[in-house]
Amino acid sequence: MAYRPKDQQERIIHRLKITKGHLEKVISMVSKDEYCIDILHQLNAVERALKETQSVILENHLKTCATDAIKAGKTDEAIEEIMNVFDKKK
Secondary structure: OOOOOOOHHHHHHHHHHHHHHHHHHHHHHHHOOOOHHHHHHHHHHHHHHHHHHHHHHHHHHHHHHHHHHHHOOOHHHHHHHHHHHHHOOO
């Protein structure tokens, strides 16, 4: 049976634990001087897991904080805050 988290925080923690497991595997592989391509594949798994976690957090923010700000008439501020996150990624 697949794991089913109860709420958003649990979903986020679950995703971060998956990421941690992938990262621990990378550390182990590097320590054991394993094949570089295999390490790169595992690093890709770390990146994917982080991106999935980021998506869950963004979705939660949009459904809660951003929606509340827009309802309170703070649309520009809510949009600017989100855009600033993506501008920092460049």
